[in-house]
Structure formats: C-alpha cells, structure tokens
Amino acid sequence: MCPPDLCELVKRHLYCSIALERLVAEALSLFSEKLRGFDSYAQLILAAIAIESERHAEILEMLAKELNLYNEYSNCREFVGEPWRAVETMSEELKSGREASYAELLERQKWVEEALGEETYHKILLPLVSGTAREQCIESNASEAFKDILDKVVEDEKFHEQAVKEVMQRLIKRSTESGSDHPIPIP
Numbered sequence: 611m612c613p614p615d616l617c618e619l620v621k622r623h624l625y626c627s628i629a630l631e632r633l634v635a636e637a638l639s640l641f642s643e644k645l646r647g648f649d650s651y652a653q654l655i656l657a658a659i660a661i662e663s664e665r666h667a668e669i670l671e672m673l674a675k676e677l678n679l680y681n682e683y684s685n686c687r688e689f690v691g692e693p694w695r696a697v698e699t700m701s702e703e704l705k706s707g708r709e710a711s712y713a714e715l716l717e718r719q720k721w722v723e724e725a726l727g728e729e730t731y732h733k734i735l736l737p738l739v740s741g742t743a744r745e746q747c748i749e750s751n752a753s754e755a756f757k758d759i760l761d762k763v764v765e766d767e768k769f770h771e772q773a774v775k776e777v778m779q780r781l782i783k784r785s786t787e788s789g790s791d792h793p794i795p796i797p
C-alpha cells in the first residue's frame with residue numbers, strides 16, 4: 611500500500627511543475643514577441659524555449675496521468691515559492707508597458723531554468739518518484755522510464771539556462787553599444 615503522504619507529495623510536485631512549465635512558456639512567448647523586429651536572435655531563442663517548456667508540461671502531464679499520479683491543486687504559487695514569483699513578475703513587467711530592465715528579467719529567468727532542472731527535477735522529483743517505486747505505488751519499469759525521460763528534460767533545462775544567458779549578454783552588449791540605460795527600447 612502506498613503511503614498517502616508520499617503519494618500526495620509526488621502528485622503535488624508533479625502538478626506544480628506542470629503549472630510552472632506552462633507559466634514559463636506563456637511568459638517567454640510574451641518576451642519573444644516584445645523582441646520581434648528588434649533582435650531576431652533573442653526573439654527566436656526565447657520562442658524556442660517557450661515551445662520546449664510547453665512540451666515539458668505535456669510530457670510531465672502524460673507521465674502523471676499514466677502513473678496514476680495526477681491531481682489538480684490550486685496553491686502552486688505558495689508551493690513553488692520564489693521561482694513561481696520570478697516568472698509571474700516577468701509577465702507582469704512585460705504586460706505593464708513600463709520600462710523594465712530586460713537584462714534583469716532575463717537574469718532571474720536564467721535562475722528559474724537552473725532551479726527547475728537540477729534542483730527541482732533531479733534533487734526533488736526524481737527521488738520522490740523512486741520512493742514511490744520502492745513503496746510499490748508504481749512499477750519499477752515505469753520508474754526507470756520516468757528517470758530517463760526526466761534526465762532528458764534536465765538536459766533541456768541546461769540548454770535553456772545557457773541560451774537565456776546568451777540572450778541576456780547580447781542585449782546588454784547592444785545596450786552598451788547604443789549608450790542607452792535600457793537594454794532595448796520598449797515597443
């Protein structure tokens with residue numbers, strides 16, 4: 611019999627990871643659109659990361675449903691904490707039309723990508739899923755597949771982190787060259 615607390619914790623982590631990936635996808639699409647016509651490198655890279663984030667959400671949702679670990683929760687903002695708020699702030703700043711520092715927003719996003727990959731997926735979610743397999747809540751073959759899929763997702767997160775850093779450095783360079791206080795003119 612699966613310990614209810616463990617099961618509940620895995621479900622919550624999975625659901626909130628799915629929700630956070632979707633929040634990232636939405637925010638980065640918005641960011642990408644803001645850069646259209648200004649810097650196509652930055653625009654395309656952020657659009658690609660947005661698509662991959664949505665795919666991660668789909669993959670995690672598929673795994674959660676297939677393994678009977680899917681449940682919906684309403685308090686992911688509190689559960690996830692700082693990374694959630696960082697992405698939320700990025701969206702709000704982009705929507706507000708204020709002259710946000712794009713480099714600062716990207717710096718925080720870089721941190722979110724790092725937090726999602728190694729910290730959340732490898733150090734928290736994976737041990738939790740292995741734990742459910744040990745307790746025989748899910749079969750060991752399914753747990754192995756989960757691990758291999760999650761390893762691939764973590765590799766993607768490393769790329770996201772590097773790519774966001776590259777975009778940030780390019781925007782800072784352009785801003786320095788143009789002598790502007792802000793990385794880009796706000797559309």
Ligand SMILES: [Fe+2]
Pocket residue numbers: 631662663666726767
């Ligand atoms: Fe992701």
Ligand SMILES: [Fe+2]
Pocket residue numbers: 663723726766767770
């Ligand atoms: Fe990511």
